[in-house]
Amino acid sequence: MNAPKPAPYNHALIEKKWQEAWQEAGIYTVADSVPGKENYYTLVEFSYPSGNLHVGHWYAFSVPDIFARYKRMQGFNVLYPMGFDAFGLPAENAAIKQGADPKVWTYEQMEKMRTQLRSMGAMFDWEREIVSCDPIYYKWTQWMFNQFLKNDLVYRAVTKVNWCPKDMTILANEQVTDGVCERCGTEVVQRDQEQWMIRITKYADRLVDDLDELAWPNAIKEAQKNWIGRSAGSELSFPLVGTDNTIDVFTTRADTLFGVTYVVIAPEHTLVSELLSRVENADEVLAYIADTKKKSELDRQQSKEKTGVQLKGVMAKNPANGEAVPVWIADYVLAGYGTGAVMGVPEHDERDREFATKYNLPIVDQPLVDAKEITETVGGKMVSTYRLRDWGISRQRFWGCPIPIVYDPEGNAHPVPDEHLPWILPSDVDHTPDGTAPLARSKELFERTESIFGKGWRPEVETMDTFVDSSWYFYRYLDNKNTESFASESVRDAWMPIDLYMGGAEHTTMHLLYSRFWVKALHELGLVKENESYVMRRNRGLILGPDGNKMSKSKGNVIDPDEIVSRLGADTVRLYLAFMGPYGVTGNYPWDPNGVVGVHRFLERVWKLKEKIGKGAPTNLLHKTIKKMAEDIEEYKFNTAISAMMILLNAWEKEDAILLEEYKTLLQLLAPFAPHMTEELWHELGETESIHLSAWPAYDSTRIVDDSVTLGVQINGKVRDELLVATNASKEEIEAAALALPKIQGHLAGKEVKKVIVVPGRAINIVASE
C-alpha cells in the first residue's frame, strides 16, 4: 500500500477558515497605541459603493495590504482602514432611473462590497469603518464648513456652470462630453449660478511651496504645481484717456512694455458696461459680446482663430511712455485669469502678433527694459497669478452632505449653529429632475427650518461636492465614534500625518490637492497640528484587460475577480497583482490569464515543499532572500520580492531536505502576500499564534556573503570569459588569474595590456591595445 497522500492545497477551505478565525480572534483590531511600537498609518482611497468589486479594487486595496502587513511584522502598530465615500451621483441616478431610494440603494451596495472586501483577506480594521453619508460622519463635514465660514474661507459667488436644458440639471464637467450632455445628448449651455465657494486660492502659494518639503515622486509634485499654475509677473495700470478709470493688465513680460500697441479686455470684464456709453460702435460691441455668450466654453477653446472688436473712441495710455493705444474686446482673454485684461505686444508675443496681423494693429520693435524696474517706475506691482480657481462646492443634488445654511426672511444667509448639527438630509424628496434642487421640494426640511429658526426662514437646498467629504476622511478613521469632535487630539497625535497614501493617478490634482488644502486650513485654524497630511504619496497604475485595453464591458475584456478567487483563491490574486510589475509607478499592466496560473503554481509548490522538511543544511540563500525582500518591499517593488522567493523555492526543490525552521521563515516572508495559505501551514507545523503576529525574519549578516564569486572578464569592455574567485581574493590575485585564462590569453595575443581594472565582486576589465 502507498503512504497516504498529503492533503492538496485547498484554497477555498483555507481562506474561508482563516477569515473567520481572524475575525473571531480580532487580530486586525488596531489600538491607538501599543507600548514599544511605533504607529504607522497606511491609507488607500476609500471606496465608492458601486456594489461590485472589480480587479481595480483588488489592485488598489490588496497590494497595499501586503505593505501594511509587512510593516506590521516589522514591529509597527499599523493602521490600514477602509470605508465608503458614500455620497455621490450614481446613487442619485439610480433613484432617477429606477426609483430607488438613494440611501437604501447605497447601503445595499455597501453591504455587498463589505462581503467582497472581506474575501481579500486584508487587514482592515472594520471597527474603524467610516461611511461619509452617515450623519455621525457628515456632522463633522458640516462643522468644518461652519469653521471655514467663520474664518472667511467660505463665501458666496456667481459662477458659470454647465446646464442641460433638457434634463434641467447642472452637470459636472465629466458629464459633459464634446459639449453635450452625456445622458441625453442635448447641447450644454453655460449658466450663471450663485454658489458657495471655498477660498483654496488663499493657500495657492503654500500648496506649491510646501511641496518642496515632501518626499513625493517628482511627477506628482509637478502635476500639482502645474495645476495651481503660479505665474509671476506684474500688474500694470493703463489709464483710460479722458476718464479717471484704468485698465489693469497682468503680464509676465513687463520688460516689453514699450512695445505695447493695444490693450485687450475680456468680454465679461466689469469695465465693459461702463465703457459702452462712450463707445462709437456700441452695437457692434454688443453684438460681439452676445456672440461670445452663445459660444460654449468648449467652442471658445476649440476655435483657435482669434476674434475681437475694437472699442472705438476708447484709448488707453501706456504708463511707460504716455502713448495712447486702442482698446479691444476679445474672447481669447479670460475673465477669470489674471486681471481679465492684457497688453498687446505683437513684437514679442506670438498670439498678440496673430491678433495684430488680423486686425492691422501696429507691430513695433522697442528695446527691452528691466521688468522689475519698469513695474516700479510706472507704479505697478509685482504679483503672482494662478490658474487655480476657488472651489465651488454647491451642488444642486440630493445625495450629498447638506450645506448647513439657512436664510432669514430678508434672504441673508446664516450658518446652522453647531448645536443643530448634523443638519440632516431629509428623505421626503421626489427625484425627478425639474431644474430645481431636489431639496427645494422637501417639506420636512422647510418645516424643520421654520420650527427652529422662525417663520419665513428657509433652508439652503444645495448639497456639497463629494470632494468635501473626502477631504478629511482620514481623520475620522482614527476616532470614528467620537461625538464630541471630528477626532480627538490624542488620537490625531498618535497617527497623523499619514505615512503612506496609495491611490489612483486620477486623484493627483483634485482630491489630493483639496485634502492638502483642507489640512492646511484646519492647521491655520488651530484645529490640527500638522500642515501636510501625507508623508508619502504613491500613485498606482491600472490593470488592463488581457488585450491591453482598459477593461470595459463593451470590449468584453473584463476580468471578474470573484471568479478567479473561487477558482484559484484570494492569495493567488493578491500575489499575481503584486507580481505584475512595480507598484506605485503609474505603469499599466495587462491581466494575463496564464500569469495568474503561474503564481498559483508557485503557491502549490510552496505547499508541497513541506514534504521536504527534514535534516537539511542551512542555506545562505535564505538570508540573502530576507535581505532583498525587505529592501524591495520598502520600495514597493513587490514583483522582485516575489521573484526572490521563487528563486529560493527553485533552489530548495533541488535539495533532498530542508530545515523546518528555514521553511517556516519562508512562510513568514510569504505571509504578507499570501496570508491565508501561510497561516494554514504555520499552524500545521505546530504554531498556535497567528503567523501575522510573528516578527519579520532577521537575516544573519555573516551568511549573506558567499565564499566565492564569479566575475565577468572583459577585454576593452567586452565580456570574453568568466572567473571564479574567492570572495576575499586580492586585486592582484584576481588580475593574475584573469590574465592567465586561456581564452583571455588567446584574445590578448599580439596585444599590449595597458591597464587592468578590477571591480570587486563584479567584473574585471583588461584595457589592451587594439
Next chain:
RNA sequence: GCCCGAGUGAUGGAAUGGUAGACAUAGAGGACUUAAAAUCCUCAGGCAGAAAUGCCGUGUGGGUUCGAGUCCCACCUCGGGCACCA
C-alpha cells in the same frame, strides 16, 4: 504647443555606471501516462555555425567613460497632465 514620465526578448518585467534579459508567462524538445491534463527535466535575444565560437543587440544619432539599458546633448515614438494662462 508647454510640463512630467516611459521606450529592454513573443509577453509582464529584472539589472548600486561593471557578466543585459533575473523571475514568470507563452513556446520547443523530453520523461511519466493507453491517452490527455497535471507534474517533472532540458532548451530558449538575433544572425552565422555541427559545435567550439564569432558578430550584432536595451527607440534613433552623437558624446562622456577602461566600461553606458543606466550619465550628457539632439531627435523619434508612446502614455499622463495642462492648454488662447497673457
